Amino acid sequence: MSRTNRSPFLLAGLMAGAGALHLAAPKVFDGTVPRALPGPARAWTYGSGVVEFALAAGLVHPRTRRVAARATAGFFVAVFPANVQMALDARNRPALSRAATLGRLPLQIPLVMWARKVARAEGASPDCR
Template structure:
């Protein structure tokens, strides 16, 4: 008996793989939110401290709220990918989410190479930014 591998099986395995990765990342948002602190741009973070810098027009949530919200988005995307009826919409949304995350990774890289960035931050963010491209392409490929 030969085992035949079909394109559908490959697609299903790919969906499960990205879904698992998204779920693991989402759980990390809640277990270790500080891991994501550097990739939330300052211009998105509301400043609630008295006498602090004024909030910009995009500063609608605190850093912690942005991290929790993105974790919830990842859970939603992970579940949506697993349901055939919502897979295309979830894949589109996941692609858009990863593309939007590019802004945070670019901002983190900019700060890492700024006057207060460390060598460790430079290494981490130099490696983290290019990882977004395969994630964007992977999620886009699941639209079928």
């Protein structure tokens, strides 16, 4: 299997892993939910985990891969405010914690680009008809 063929499965693994973390350890993520969002943070944390699992499932199946990859790119953009909130909340934490939260911010760019690349590759594939 070529690297291009593995890419959707690796992205699906990343999404499924993130979904599992959101559902297994929600308290860690509750604090990253922007306070401006309505409702309890835990609902957003669980909802995010469910969405991540759904995106992972969509990325695995060739028939839904292109749409799921585009949605994954959009998801990475949509959760960016939570990463910003996490960085802001870490201002008074130890330097390593602050560095980790700040380091996450620019990582969203390659994640969005990766998801878009999967969508484009699937669009070029004769299997997506």
